[in-house]
Amino acid sequence: MDSVNLRTPLYDTHVALGGRMVPFGGWDMPVQYPSGIIAEVRAVRTGAGLFDVSHMGRVYISGPSATAFLDTVLTGSAATLEVGRARYCMICNERGGVIDDTIFYRLQPDSDGNDRYLLIPNAGNRHRVLDWFGLVIGQRFGDRGHPHPSPPPEGEGIKGLGVTIDDQTMQSSLLACQGPAALGMARGLAEDGLDGLRPFAWTNARMCSADVLVGRTGYTGEDGVEILAPASAAPAIWTALTAAGAVPCGLGARDVLRTEAGLPLHGHELDEATTPVEAQLERFVDFSKDFIGRDALAEQRANGAKLTLVGLRMPGRSAPRATYALSVLGFPAGQVTSGCYSPTLDTSLGMGYVFPEYSRPGTVLEMDKRGLVEEITVTALPHYRRPRTARARRRG
Protein backbone atom coordinates (compact mmCIF):
# COMPACT_ATOMS: atom_id res chain seq x y z
CA MET A 1 0.00 0.00 0.00
CA ASP A 2 1.35 3.44 -0.91
CA SER A 3 1.84 5.74 2.03
CA VAL A 4 0.55 9.29 1.87
CA ASN A 5 3.17 10.29 4.44
CA LEU A 6 6.34 12.21 3.71
CA ARG A 7 9.70 10.44 3.81
CA THR A 8 12.98 11.84 5.05
CA PRO A 9 16.23 11.52 3.03
CA LEU A 10 17.10 8.65 5.41
CA TYR A 11 13.97 6.54 4.77
CA ASP A 12 15.84 3.87 2.80
CA THR A 13 18.58 3.80 5.44
CA HIS A 14 16.01 3.12 8.18
CA VAL A 15 14.35 0.34 6.20
CA ALA A 16 17.73 -1.27 5.44
CA LEU A 17 18.56 -1.22 9.16
CA GLY A 18 15.28 -2.99 9.98
CA GLY A 19 13.64 0.11 11.46
CA ARG A 20 9.92 -0.31 12.10
CA MET A 21 8.32 2.54 10.21
CA VAL A 22 5.25 4.25 11.68
CA PRO A 23 3.30 7.38 10.76
CA PHE A 24 4.18 10.40 12.91
CA GLY A 25 3.23 14.03 12.30
CA GLY A 26 2.63 13.37 8.60
CA TRP A 27 5.89 11.45 8.10
CA ASP A 28 6.92 7.80 8.00
CA MET A 29 9.51 7.49 10.78
CA PRO A 30 11.29 4.62 12.56
CA VAL A 31 9.77 3.94 15.98
CA GLN A 32 12.54 1.48 16.80
CA TYR A 33 15.29 -0.69 15.31
CA PRO A 34 15.67 -4.45 15.95
CA SER A 35 17.70 -4.02 19.17
CA GLY A 36 14.64 -2.46 20.81
CA ILE A 37 13.70 0.71 22.65
CA ILE A 38 15.31 -0.20 25.99
CA ALA A 39 18.70 -0.88 24.36
CA GLU A 40 18.40 2.37 22.40
CA VAL A 41 17.65 4.38 25.55
CA ARG A 42 20.66 2.82 27.30
CA ALA A 43 22.90 3.69 24.34
CA VAL A 44 21.97 7.37 24.63
CA ARG A 45 22.44 7.46 28.42
CA THR A 46 25.81 5.68 28.35
CA GLY A 47 27.34 6.31 24.91
CA ALA A 48 25.66 7.87 21.91
CA GLY A 49 22.47 7.42 19.94
CA LEU A 50 21.67 8.72 16.47
CA PHE A 51 18.20 10.00 15.55
CA ASP A 52 16.76 11.10 12.23
CA VAL A 53 14.79 14.21 13.16
CA SER A 54 14.35 15.41 9.59
CA HIS A 55 10.59 15.34 10.13
CA MET A 56 10.96 18.53 12.15
CA GLY A 57 10.75 21.77 10.17
CA ARG A 58 13.55 24.03 8.92
CA VAL A 59 12.12 27.51 8.51
CA TYR A 60 14.35 30.49 7.68
CA ILE A 61 13.24 33.97 8.69
CA SER A 62 15.11 36.95 7.32
CA GLY A 63 14.78 40.59 6.33
CA PRO A 64 15.00 44.04 7.92
CA SER A 65 12.02 43.24 10.20
CA ALA A 66 12.95 39.61 10.98
CA THR A 67 13.94 40.37 14.57
CA ALA A 68 10.88 42.52 15.21
CA PHE A 69 8.67 39.81 13.72
CA LEU A 70 10.16 37.01 15.84
CA ASP A 71 9.88 39.16 18.96
CA THR A 72 6.18 39.47 18.14
CA VAL A 73 5.52 35.73 17.71
CA LEU A 74 8.01 34.14 20.14
CA THR A 75 7.94 34.12 23.95
CA GLY A 76 11.75 34.29 23.95
CA SER A 77 13.77 37.30 22.87
CA ALA A 78 15.29 37.41 19.38
CA ALA A 79 16.80 40.87 19.85
CA THR A 80 19.04 39.70 22.70
CA LEU A 81 20.08 36.45 21.00
CA GLU A 82 23.61 36.69 19.67
CA VAL A 83 24.67 35.36 16.29
CA GLY A 84 25.94 31.83 16.94
CA ARG A 85 23.45 31.09 19.71
CA ALA A 86 20.16 29.19 19.91
CA ARG A 87 17.15 29.58 22.21
CA TYR A 88 14.19 27.39 23.21
CA CYS A 89 10.80 29.10 23.54
CA MET A 90 7.14 28.97 22.60
CA ILE A 91 4.91 30.39 19.86
CA CYS A 92 1.67 31.44 21.59
CA ASN A 93 -1.78 32.52 20.46
CA GLU A 94 -3.52 35.58 21.92
CA ARG A 95 -4.77 33.52 24.88
CA GLY A 96 -1.26 32.34 25.70
CA GLY A 97 -1.97 28.84 24.38
CA VAL A 98 1.00 27.11 22.79
CA ILE A 99 0.84 26.84 18.98
CA ASP A 100 4.26 25.18 19.08
CA ASP A 101 7.45 25.01 21.08
CA THR A 102 10.62 25.54 19.11
CA ILE A 103 14.35 26.12 19.08
CA PHE A 104 15.52 29.02 16.95
CA TYR A 105 19.08 29.81 15.88
CA ARG A 106 20.42 33.28 15.08
CA LEU A 107 22.41 32.94 11.86
CA GLN A 108 24.93 35.28 10.25
CA PRO A 109 23.24 38.32 8.65
CA ASP A 110 22.47 37.88 4.93
CA SER A 111 24.41 39.61 2.13
CA ASP A 112 22.26 42.76 2.54
CA GLY A 113 23.15 42.90 6.23
CA ASN A 114 19.68 41.79 7.32
CA ASP A 115 19.06 39.60 10.37
CA ARG A 116 18.55 35.92 9.63
CA TYR A 117 17.24 33.06 11.76
CA LEU A 118 16.53 29.34 11.52
CA LEU A 119 13.48 28.08 13.40
CA ILE A 120 12.64 24.42 14.03
CA PRO A 121 8.92 23.72 14.45
CA ASN A 122 7.58 20.27 15.35
CA ALA A 123 6.76 18.01 12.41
CA GLY A 124 3.02 18.02 12.92
CA ASN A 125 2.91 21.78 13.56
CA ARG A 126 4.99 23.04 10.64
CA HIS A 127 2.01 24.03 8.49
CA ARG A 128 0.15 25.50 11.45
CA VAL A 129 3.20 27.61 12.35
CA LEU A 130 3.67 28.82 8.75
CA ASP A 131 -0.04 29.60 8.56
CA TRP A 132 0.17 31.58 11.82
CA PHE A 133 3.30 33.44 10.70
CA GLY A 134 1.58 34.37 7.43
CA LEU A 135 -1.42 35.67 9.36
CA VAL A 136 0.70 37.76 11.72
CA ILE A 137 2.75 39.17 8.84
CA GLY A 138 -0.46 40.02 6.99
CA GLN A 139 -1.92 41.78 10.02
CA ARG A 140 1.11 43.45 11.53
CA PHE A 141 3.90 43.64 8.98
CA GLY A 142 2.29 45.60 6.20
CA ASP A 143 1.04 42.87 3.90
CA ARG A 144 -2.65 43.27 4.69
CA GLY A 145 -3.75 43.52 1.06
CA HIS A 146 -2.21 40.18 0.15
CA PRO A 147 -3.39 37.56 2.56
CA HIS A 148 -1.36 34.46 2.14
CA PRO A 149 -2.77 31.11 1.18
CA SER A 150 -2.53 28.82 4.16
CA PRO A 151 -0.37 26.90 4.24
CA PRO A 152 1.79 28.61 1.60
CA PRO A 153 2.81 26.41 -1.34
CA GLU A 154 5.86 24.28 -0.58
CA GLY A 155 9.05 26.21 -1.27
CA GLU A 156 7.34 29.49 -2.15
CA GLY A 157 7.64 31.14 1.23
CA ILE A 158 5.90 34.08 2.75
CA LYS A 159 6.94 37.65 1.97
CA GLY A 160 5.85 40.62 4.01
CA LEU A 161 7.28 44.11 4.11
CA GLY A 162 10.64 43.37 5.66
CA VAL A 163 10.10 39.71 6.57
CA THR A 164 10.78 36.72 4.36
CA ILE A 165 9.92 33.21 5.50
CA ASP A 166 11.46 30.33 3.63
CA ASP A 167 10.51 26.74 4.48
CA GLN A 168 13.50 24.56 3.57
CA THR A 169 12.27 21.39 5.28
CA MET A 170 12.12 19.29 2.12
CA GLN A 171 15.56 20.34 0.86
CA SER A 172 17.49 19.46 4.01
CA SER A 173 17.91 16.89 6.76
CA LEU A 174 18.35 17.05 10.51
CA LEU A 175 20.23 14.43 12.54
CA ALA A 176 20.52 14.35 16.33
CA CYS A 177 23.54 12.63 17.87
CA GLN A 178 22.93 12.46 21.61
CA GLY A 179 24.70 11.05 24.64
CA PRO A 180 27.91 11.51 26.65
CA ALA A 181 30.00 10.32 23.68
CA ALA A 182 28.04 12.23 21.01
CA LEU A 183 29.99 15.49 20.92
CA GLY A 184 33.27 13.59 20.55
CA MET A 185 31.90 11.58 17.63
CA ALA A 186 30.65 14.73 15.88
CA ARG A 187 34.04 16.39 16.48
CA GLY A 188 35.74 13.43 14.89
CA LEU A 189 33.62 13.83 11.78
CA ALA A 190 33.89 17.62 11.43
CA GLU A 191 36.80 18.90 9.36
CA ASP A 192 37.50 21.72 11.82
CA GLY A 193 36.67 19.84 14.99
CA LEU A 194 33.82 21.97 16.43
CA ASP A 195 36.14 23.56 18.99
CA GLY A 196 34.52 25.74 21.63
CA LEU A 197 30.94 24.78 20.73
CA ARG A 198 29.02 25.57 23.91
CA PRO A 199 25.54 24.33 24.88
CA PHE A 200 22.84 26.17 22.91
CA ALA A 201 25.41 27.46 20.45
CA TRP A 202 25.85 26.54 16.78
CA THR A 203 28.63 26.66 14.25
CA ASN A 204 29.13 26.09 10.56
CA ALA A 205 31.16 23.00 9.75
CA ARG A 206 32.00 20.54 7.01
CA MET A 207 31.14 16.86 7.35
CA CYS A 208 31.46 14.20 4.64
CA SER A 209 32.28 16.96 2.10
CA ALA A 210 29.07 18.85 2.83
CA ASP A 211 28.44 22.24 4.46
CA VAL A 212 26.48 21.66 7.66
CA LEU A 213 25.29 23.61 10.67
CA VAL A 214 25.97 21.94 14.01
CA GLY A 215 24.05 23.04 17.10
CA ARG A 216 24.79 21.79 20.60
CA THR A 217 21.11 21.16 21.26
CA GLY A 218 18.84 18.16 21.69
CA TYR A 219 15.77 16.60 23.23
CA THR A 220 17.05 13.71 25.34
CA GLY A 221 18.45 15.25 28.53
CA GLU A 222 21.97 14.35 27.39
CA ASP A 223 24.74 16.43 25.89
CA GLY A 224 24.88 16.16 22.11
CA VAL A 225 24.51 17.86 18.78
CA GLU A 226 21.95 18.38 16.06
CA ILE A 227 23.33 18.46 12.53
CA LEU A 228 21.55 20.32 9.75
CA ALA A 229 22.76 18.99 6.40
CA PRO A 230 21.71 19.05 2.75
CA ALA A 231 19.33 16.16 2.06
CA SER A 232 21.89 14.53 -0.24
CA ALA A 233 24.54 14.39 2.51
CA ALA A 234 22.34 12.82 5.19
CA PRO A 235 23.03 9.12 4.42
CA ALA A 236 26.83 9.63 4.43
CA ILE A 237 26.79 11.52 7.74
CA TRP A 238 24.44 8.92 9.27
CA THR A 239 26.72 6.10 8.17
CA ALA A 240 29.86 7.86 9.42
CA LEU A 241 28.37 8.48 12.88
CA THR A 242 27.12 4.90 13.23
CA ALA A 243 30.57 3.68 12.16
CA ALA A 244 31.98 5.82 14.99
CA GLY A 245 29.69 3.94 17.41
CA ALA A 246 26.46 5.93 17.55
CA VAL A 247 23.48 3.55 17.88
CA PRO A 248 20.48 4.17 15.57
CA CYS A 249 17.50 5.20 17.71
CA GLY A 250 13.85 5.67 16.85
CA LEU A 251 10.93 7.73 18.06
CA GLY A 252 10.15 5.24 20.85
CA ALA A 253 13.49 5.81 22.55
CA ARG A 254 13.23 9.55 21.92
CA ASP A 255 9.88 9.62 23.73
CA VAL A 256 11.22 7.68 26.75
CA LEU A 257 14.33 9.88 26.92
CA ARG A 258 12.45 13.16 26.80
CA THR A 259 9.91 11.90 29.36
CA GLU A 260 12.71 10.92 31.75
CA ALA A 261 14.23 14.37 31.21
CA GLY A 262 10.88 16.10 31.85
CA LEU A 263 10.82 17.73 28.42
CA PRO A 264 7.34 18.55 27.09
CA LEU A 265 5.98 17.18 23.81
CA HIS A 266 3.47 19.25 21.87
CA GLY A 267 0.21 17.32 21.70
CA HIS A 268 0.85 15.87 25.16
CA GLU A 269 2.07 18.50 27.64
CA LEU A 270 1.48 21.44 25.29
CA ASP A 271 -1.38 22.50 23.03
CA GLU A 272 -3.24 25.64 22.02
CA ALA A 273 -5.36 25.52 25.19
CA THR A 274 -2.36 25.13 27.51
CA THR A 275 0.00 27.94 28.48
CA PRO A 276 3.74 28.04 29.28
CA VAL A 277 2.78 29.16 32.81
CA GLU A 278 0.75 25.98 33.35
CA ALA A 279 3.53 23.92 31.75
CA GLN A 280 6.13 25.32 34.16
CA LEU A 281 7.97 26.93 31.24
CA GLU A 282 7.97 30.52 32.51
CA ARG A 283 11.75 30.66 32.34
CA PHE A 284 11.39 30.55 28.54
CA VAL A 285 9.04 33.55 28.53
CA ASP A 286 10.52 37.06 28.36
CA PHE A 287 7.91 39.30 29.98
CA SER A 288 10.08 42.37 29.38
CA LYS A 289 9.06 42.46 25.70
CA ASP A 290 5.70 42.59 23.95
CA PHE A 291 4.65 39.39 22.15
CA ILE A 292 1.41 37.73 21.18
CA GLY A 293 -0.05 36.10 24.28
CA ARG A 294 1.95 38.18 26.73
CA ASP A 295 -1.05 39.80 28.43
CA ALA A 296 -2.80 36.48 28.99
CA LEU A 297 0.38 34.94 30.41
CA ALA A 298 1.07 37.93 32.66
CA GLU A 299 -2.48 37.74 34.00
CA GLN A 300 -2.08 34.03 34.67
CA ARG A 301 1.28 34.54 36.31
CA ALA A 302 -0.19 37.19 38.63
CA ASN A 303 -3.38 35.33 39.52
CA GLY A 304 -2.17 31.74 39.37
CA ALA A 305 -2.83 29.06 36.78
CA LYS A 306 -5.72 26.62 37.15
CA LEU A 307 -3.50 23.65 36.39
CA THR A 308 0.17 22.92 36.80
CA LEU A 309 2.47 20.35 35.21
CA VAL A 310 4.07 17.87 37.62
CA GLY A 311 6.16 14.74 37.52
CA LEU A 312 4.48 11.45 38.38
CA ARG A 313 6.12 8.29 39.61
CA MET A 314 5.03 4.83 40.70
CA PRO A 315 7.03 1.74 41.62
CA GLY A 316 7.16 -1.19 39.21
CA ARG A 317 6.97 -1.39 35.46
CA SER A 318 3.32 -0.80 34.67
CA ALA A 319 3.30 2.74 33.35
CA PRO A 320 1.06 5.76 33.69
CA ARG A 321 -0.22 6.59 30.19
CA ALA A 322 -1.60 9.72 28.51
CA THR A 323 -5.27 10.45 29.37
CA TYR A 324 -5.41 8.38 32.59
CA ALA A 325 -7.48 10.32 35.12
CA LEU A 326 -6.00 11.41 38.46
CA SER A 327 -8.10 11.87 41.58
CA VAL A 328 -7.97 12.37 45.33
CA LEU A 329 -10.58 10.54 47.43
CA GLY A 330 -12.58 10.11 44.25
CA PHE A 331 -12.57 13.83 43.34
CA PRO A 332 -10.94 14.87 40.05
CA ALA A 333 -7.35 16.06 40.54
CA GLY A 334 -5.93 16.05 37.00
CA GLN A 335 -4.79 13.88 34.12
CA VAL A 336 -1.67 12.07 32.93
CA THR A 337 -0.14 13.53 29.72
CA SER A 338 2.85 11.20 29.17
CA GLY A 339 4.33 8.14 30.81
CA CYS A 340 6.49 5.10 30.35
CA TYR A 341 8.59 2.51 32.05
CA SER A 342 11.96 4.19 32.59
CA PRO A 343 14.88 1.85 31.84
CA THR A 344 17.30 4.45 33.23
CA LEU A 345 15.65 4.74 36.66
CA ASP A 346 13.98 1.27 36.62
CA THR A 347 10.62 2.65 37.69
CA SER A 348 7.48 3.86 36.01
CA LEU A 349 7.15 7.59 35.57
CA GLY A 350 5.42 10.31 33.65
CA MET A 351 4.02 13.80 33.63
CA GLY A 352 0.57 15.24 34.05
CA TYR A 353 -1.52 18.28 34.87
CA VAL A 354 -3.01 18.61 38.35
CA PHE A 355 -4.85 21.32 40.26
CA PRO A 356 -2.24 23.45 42.07
CA GLU A 357 -3.29 22.17 45.51
CA TYR A 358 -2.07 18.69 44.50
CA SER A 359 1.20 19.79 42.90
CA ARG A 360 3.49 19.47 45.92
CA PRO A 361 6.10 16.70 45.51
CA GLY A 362 5.17 13.73 47.66
CA THR A 363 1.43 14.15 47.17
CA VAL A 364 -0.16 10.74 46.57
CA LEU A 365 -2.88 10.62 43.92
CA GLU A 366 -5.16 7.87 42.67
CA MET A 367 -4.77 6.99 39.00
CA ASP A 368 -7.44 5.19 37.00
CA LYS A 369 -5.38 2.65 35.07
CA ARG A 370 -7.98 1.26 32.67
CA GLY A 371 -10.48 0.69 35.46
CA LEU A 372 -7.92 -0.30 38.06
CA VAL A 373 -7.13 2.34 40.70
CA GLU A 374 -3.46 2.64 41.59
CA GLU A 375 -1.52 5.10 43.72
CA ILE A 376 0.92 7.43 42.02
CA THR A 377 3.16 10.06 43.62
CA VAL A 378 3.75 13.64 42.50
CA THR A 379 7.44 14.45 41.98
CA ALA A 380 9.51 17.40 40.87
CA LEU A 381 10.71 17.50 37.25
CA PRO A 382 12.94 16.39 35.69
CA HIS A 383 12.96 12.75 36.72
CA TYR A 384 16.43 12.35 35.26
CA ARG A 385 19.29 14.85 35.21
CA ARG A 386 22.53 13.84 33.55
CA PRO A 387 25.64 13.58 35.71
CA ARG A 388 27.59 16.78 35.15
CA THR A 389 31.26 16.70 34.30
CA ALA A 390 33.81 18.51 36.48
CA ARG A 391 34.39 20.97 33.67
CA ALA A 392 30.73 21.81 33.23
CA ARG A 393 30.37 22.32 36.99
CA ARG A 394 33.26 24.77 37.09
CA ARG A 395 31.77 26.75 34.28
CA GLY A 396 28.48 26.88 36.20
Place this chain on the structure above:
Amino acid sequence: MNPNDRSYTREHEWIVIEDADARRALVGITHFAQDQLGDIVYFELPKVGDSVSHLGKMGEVESVKAVSDLYSPVSGEVIEVNAALADRPELTNEDPFGEGWLIRVTMSDASELDTLLSAEEYTAYVAEQH
Protein backbone atom coordinates in the same frame (compact mmCIF):
# COMPACT_ATOMS: atom_id res chain seq x y z
CA MET B 1 8.08 -20.47 12.66
CA ASN B 2 4.64 -20.94 14.28
CA PRO B 3 4.78 -24.45 15.83
CA ASN B 4 2.36 -27.02 14.37
CA ASP B 5 1.53 -28.56 17.76
CA ARG B 6 -0.79 -25.73 18.80
CA SER B 7 -3.75 -23.55 17.84
CA TYR B 8 -3.90 -19.79 17.40
CA THR B 9 -6.30 -16.88 17.88
CA ARG B 10 -6.65 -13.94 15.51
CA GLU B 11 -5.53 -11.82 18.47
CA HIS B 12 -2.14 -13.57 18.36
CA GLU B 13 -2.39 -15.96 21.33
CA TRP B 14 -1.52 -19.66 21.11
CA ILE B 15 -2.73 -22.72 23.07
CA VAL B 16 -1.10 -26.13 23.24
CA ILE B 17 -2.69 -29.23 24.81
CA GLU B 18 -0.46 -30.77 27.47
CA ASP B 19 -2.81 -33.50 28.67
CA ALA B 20 -5.94 -34.17 26.62
CA ASP B 21 -7.55 -36.40 29.25
CA ALA B 22 -7.10 -33.80 31.98
CA ARG B 23 -8.01 -31.04 29.45
CA ARG B 24 -4.85 -29.23 30.56
CA ALA B 25 -3.32 -26.64 28.23
CA LEU B 26 -0.68 -23.92 28.12
CA VAL B 27 -1.38 -20.43 26.73
CA GLY B 28 0.95 -17.72 25.41
CA ILE B 29 1.39 -15.07 22.73
CA THR B 30 3.01 -15.58 19.36
CA HIS B 31 6.38 -14.52 18.03
CA PHE B 32 4.59 -12.07 15.77
CA ALA B 33 2.81 -10.53 18.78
CA GLN B 34 5.98 -10.07 20.81
CA ASP B 35 7.78 -8.64 17.80
CA GLN B 36 5.02 -6.10 17.21
CA LEU B 37 4.94 -5.14 20.90
CA GLY B 38 8.66 -4.56 21.20
CA ASP B 39 10.28 -4.65 24.65
CA ILE B 40 7.68 -6.10 27.04
CA VAL B 41 7.88 -4.58 30.52
CA TYR B 42 4.76 -5.81 32.32
CA PHE B 43 2.01 -8.44 32.25
CA GLU B 44 -1.33 -8.09 34.01
CA LEU B 45 -2.45 -11.75 34.14
CA PRO B 46 -5.37 -13.56 35.78
CA LYS B 47 -4.77 -15.32 39.10
CA VAL B 48 -4.84 -19.03 39.85
CA GLY B 49 -8.48 -20.04 40.28
CA ASP B 50 -9.82 -17.28 38.01
CA SER B 51 -12.14 -18.23 35.18
CA VAL B 52 -11.30 -17.24 31.64
CA SER B 53 -13.71 -17.31 28.72
CA HIS B 54 -13.37 -18.23 25.05
CA LEU B 55 -11.89 -15.17 23.30
CA GLY B 56 -12.65 -13.05 26.37
CA LYS B 57 -10.15 -10.55 27.77
CA MET B 58 -7.86 -12.29 30.24
CA GLY B 59 -5.26 -9.61 30.93
CA GLU B 60 -2.99 -6.96 29.49
CA VAL B 61 0.56 -6.66 28.26
CA GLU B 62 2.56 -3.44 28.41
CA SER B 63 5.51 -2.74 26.19
CA VAL B 64 7.58 0.42 26.47
CA LYS B 65 5.32 2.03 23.91
CA ALA B 66 1.83 0.69 24.45
CA VAL B 67 -0.74 -1.40 26.29
CA SER B 68 -2.54 -4.30 24.58
CA ASP B 69 -5.29 -6.64 25.72
CA LEU B 70 -4.72 -10.37 26.03
CA TYR B 71 -7.48 -12.83 25.09
CA SER B 72 -7.98 -16.37 26.26
CA PRO B 73 -8.16 -18.93 23.43
CA VAL B 74 -10.58 -21.09 25.46
CA SER B 75 -12.93 -21.11 28.45
CA GLY B 76 -11.67 -22.66 31.63
CA GLU B 77 -9.95 -22.19 34.94
CA VAL B 78 -6.45 -20.83 35.49
CA ILE B 79 -4.35 -23.43 37.34
CA GLU B 80 -0.95 -21.76 37.05
CA VAL B 81 0.55 -18.40 36.06
CA ASN B 82 4.10 -18.12 34.73
CA ALA B 83 5.74 -16.69 37.87
CA ALA B 84 9.01 -15.98 36.06
CA LEU B 85 7.34 -13.18 34.08
CA ALA B 86 6.88 -10.99 37.17
CA ASP B 87 10.60 -10.26 37.24
CA ARG B 88 11.47 -11.10 33.66
CA PRO B 89 8.61 -10.20 31.30
CA GLU B 90 11.22 -10.06 28.54
CA LEU B 91 11.19 -13.89 28.58
CA THR B 92 8.17 -13.60 26.30
CA ASN B 93 10.22 -11.54 23.85
CA GLU B 94 13.05 -14.03 23.97
CA ASP B 95 11.06 -17.28 23.85
CA PRO B 96 7.36 -16.62 23.17
CA PHE B 97 6.50 -20.27 22.38
CA GLY B 98 8.48 -21.72 25.31
CA GLU B 99 9.80 -20.10 28.49
CA GLY B 100 7.66 -17.03 27.89
CA TRP B 101 4.28 -18.82 28.24
CA LEU B 102 1.59 -16.93 30.16
CA ILE B 103 -0.93 -19.23 31.89
CA ARG B 104 -1.85 -22.90 32.33
CA VAL B 105 -5.56 -23.70 32.18
CA THR B 106 -8.05 -26.53 32.58
CA MET B 107 -10.35 -26.27 29.57
CA SER B 108 -14.09 -26.49 30.17
CA ASP B 109 -15.03 -27.10 26.54
CA ALA B 110 -12.42 -28.66 24.28
CA SER B 111 -14.66 -28.12 21.23
CA GLU B 112 -13.72 -24.41 21.38
CA LEU B 113 -10.37 -25.43 19.92
CA ASP B 114 -12.17 -26.05 16.62
CA THR B 115 -12.82 -22.32 16.29
CA LEU B 116 -9.10 -21.50 16.44
CA LEU B 117 -6.57 -21.32 13.61
CA SER B 118 -4.01 -23.95 12.75
CA ALA B 119 -0.36 -22.92 12.48
CA GLU B 120 -0.72 -22.82 8.71
CA GLU B 121 -3.89 -20.74 8.87
CA TYR B 122 -2.38 -18.37 11.42
CA THR B 123 0.75 -17.85 9.33
CA ALA B 124 -1.41 -17.03 6.32
CA TYR B 125 -3.59 -14.74 8.47
CA VAL B 126 -0.57 -12.74 9.66
CA ALA B 127 0.83 -12.47 6.14
CA GLU B 128 -2.52 -11.18 4.90
CA GLN B 129 -2.90 -8.62 7.67
CA HIS B 130 0.56 -7.11 7.34
